[in-house]
Amino acid sequence: MAIIVANSENFENEVLKSEKPVVVEFWAPWCGYCKRISPLLKSIAEKNEGIFDIYTVNVDDNEKLQVYYTVLTIPCLFVFKNGKPSDPLIAPESKTVIDEWLKDNGVI
């Protein structure tokens, strides 16, 4: 399980109630920058299999989640621990930035 699709239906069970930390990326198919980071997220997910999962939320199909978490720029990443989101990481500029952010949030 590398990257898993989250939506309004499974968000509570899969993300909020997860025992492990969960990384959530808000994205959309038309978003160029989302495309740019997606291979990177895939490799991060594969490298950290068993430690944490990465879920993606398509904002076009899940407006309620987008509004609830005040996502105004995508890609936007959160770490969820015990149902609570971290500060967002918005359009990270490099692999290093994502790695540092994961470290700061104690998931790696």
Next chain:
Amino acid sequence: MDKILDTIIVGGGPGGYSAALYCARAGLSTIVFEKLSPGGQMATTSQIENYPGFVEAEDGFELGEKMKEAAEKYGAETILGEVFSISVNDDKTKELKTSEGDYLAKTVIIATGASPRELGLPEESNLIGRGVAYCATCDGMLYKNKVVAVAGGGNSALEEATFLSKLCKKVYIIHRRNEFRAEKIYLDKLKNVDNIELVMDSKITKLLSDKKLTGVVVVNNITGEERTIEVDGLFVAIGRNPNSEIVKGLLDLDKQGYIIADETTKTNIPGIFAVGDVRTKDLRQIVTAASDGATASKAIEEYLSH
């Protein structure tokens, strides 16, 4: 760090991967360091029309992937990682400290490109992602049926405004001069668009917010008149800054921070070359970046043969 490579290319945009293609085809051991994904600035554009041979517009992200694949087909390697510093050893080899360890190379090509310039207002960085954005094709859809402003008057600004006018209720273009720098084709696209309002001779002096951006204060440069415009989003397109931070103090830069290098791509340090948007040049386009990459490979072959 035992192996000394022929060349390391810092940055995987069109300049970097064109250099990688030509260097690899010349039989040089070549590594490209890319901090995010191939394509650079080009990868965030979905419509590339001004490249020879593109009858239909191509997607920039896919073009970046293809440029990478093409270079790798001839033996170039890509490392996803960030270069932190470059130094020159006594034996003239170049040492690179990176997020993926230290590397040694006989030559280095700087292809780090440029990034959008910020307005420089105090509230700006706090509002990134909460109303302030730098790429309409990236974030425009989130402002569907809302009111937005675009700051700037060049090709990018007008392209962004045209794109946004199709999505948003209303688009203001705020420009500090009374005419646009943009080319005719971009100006033509603005005609017959009825939801764009031009705010000329004006400068944004303040960003208004209540958790997220609510409006901008603009001052007319001629009359001094102040006006508040309520907007949900502000797209800043006032030009770019070169990504030359890692070679500051090592290479000669011009006042704006571009690496000083002519058409040969040679910098002030033998064996270090600069290609694409990060180099001093008149026209920053995919095609000129690609051209630089090819030229750099020739300069490198010359350098290595001495």
